[in-house]
Amino acid sequence: MSGTADDVAHDAALTLAAQAGDVSALAGLLERHRPGMRAVALSLLGPGPDVDDVMQDAALVALRRIVDVRDPRAVGPWLRMVVRNSCRALLRDARRTRPVAQVPLPPDRVTPEHLLESHALRDWIWAAVETLSPTLRLPVVLRYFSTGITSYAQIAEACAVPVGTVRSRLSQARALLARALTATASSAHEDxxxxxxxxxxxxxxxxxxxxxxxxxxxxxxxxxxxxxxxxxxxxxxxxxxxxxxxxxxxxxxxxxxxxxxxxxxxxxxxxxxxxxxxxxxxxxxxxxxxxxxxxxxxxxxxxxxxxxxxxxxxxxxxxx
Missing domain, CATH: 3.10.450.50 (Nuclear Transport Factor 2; Chain: A,)
Incomplete structure (x- = not known):
């Protein structure tokens, strides 16, 4: 998408709405920036199923961390950064390349604990997570909600399964979550x-x-x-x-x-x-x-x- 003043203003409006809990606004942001996000994934991973996994992974990270965007006008670069970091994490976990430095997050970012507590969409996300089977729910919770058990290797050790099984379960869970998030968006949720x-x-x-x-x-x-x-x-x-x-x-x-x-x-x-x-x-x-x-x-x-x-x-x- 072009970076016109109207586009930037539209991004800012959607970001602020998403941070306030508007589910459709977040979906709109992800759709608007999908081509750019996918281009980043393709440039780092090449064609293949890993690109789809990373796109789903990035969407879930965006759900949990949209409140981390300090400048709503810069949500496009932020989403592409999320994809880039997900690609690098995948490459490290798969041992397909030497570790590379993480792209730094904005300074003075809120803590993961604060993100969970302040996220306007948290109840909606958790309602979807609870629909997963226990086997799929545990790696999802560790990957996206813990602070110290987030890599595939750490999750594999915590769940006592091979790393390949973790990747498979997360892939299944992401696909199921995409449907569950849509199905539960308008429902009443726990606090x-x-x-x-x-x-x-x-x-x-x-x-x-x-x-x-x-x-x-x-x-x-x-x-x-x-x-x-x-x-x-x-x-x-x-x-x-x-x-x-x-x-x-x-x-x-x-x-x-x-x-x-x-x-x-x-x-x-x-x-x-x-x-x-x-x-x-x-x-x-x-x-x-x-x-x-x-x-x-x-x-x-x-x-x-x-x-x-x-x-x-x-x-x-x-x-x-």
Whole structure:
């Protein structure tokens, strides 16, 4: 599309409307800029099915992050940047090229947590996400709503499946979401902000109760009697193992601090930072995500994903 003053003004009007929650305005923006976005994808990936995947991926990112556009008149370059970053992420994940630097986002951007809470379209998006099967819902939530489990390799580890399976499930999920978003756009939706804030309070309360020696009461009140604790797809144990693990960390002086919360009706993710004792700073890795599935409002399964430790830089060799 040409960059006339009328085009720029139209873009600005559609962007402001989309940021205010107008679903049709966002759809209009994506349609207006589809040729330019597709051209970017083709230039980086070449012809093939990956282009369609990236276009769908970029549309979902735009849904979640349209509020990040500081200059509504520049939404076209922003959308093309989203496509470019999605292409580069795909290339890195597929190990088809050496990593390249991300195109920087605008300065002073809001945090991902704020984006979720302030996004006018969040309720509509979550209604569509909840229509997915559990198998497809988990990689979508991690890819688009978590902050530390977003690459294909990280999602594969968290879901205990091969990277190729992650790519396949995300591709299926994107196609289903496109239809579900259209079908649920005019429906009444839950208040995701309220649910997320309640889950964040619950995370803080759970950790505070554990430090008081009352984690067992939390587990009894909020968790299923048959709750399972897993890591990398392997079951570690049930309630006893869960309680013992928390007690062991606390006895070692390790604490956890919530840094990001994702809360759906059937899937909740608490991303935690580990606070290790000063005399044992490497006791635990940097962080852990509690990936929890709910049944009847009670946690029935917790999968733990531990953030990888930072690899120490090797010392330069001395000249002989």
């Amino acid at each position: 995701v902000t309220r649910r997320t804030e309640a889950s964040r309070r619950e995370a803080h309360e759970t950790l505070a109760a554990a430090e008081r020696g009352e984690f067992d009461k939390v587990v009894k009140d909020r968790y299923s009697r048959d709750v399972s604790l897993l890591t990398r797809g392997e079951r570690l144990g049930g309630t006893r193992f869960l309680l013992a693990g928390m007690d062991c960390d606390l006895a070692a002086g390790v604490r956890q601090r919530p840094v990001h919360v994702v809360a759906g009706r059937s899937l909740v993710v608490w991303e935690m930072e580990f606070l290790n004792p000063a005399d044992d700073p490497d006791h635990c890795p940097p962080g852990v995500a509690w990936i929890m599935t709910l049944d009847g409002g009670r946690v029935d399964r917790i999968s733990l994903y531990h953030s990888p430790r930072t690899q120490p830089k090797s010392a330069p060799a001395e000249a002989g």
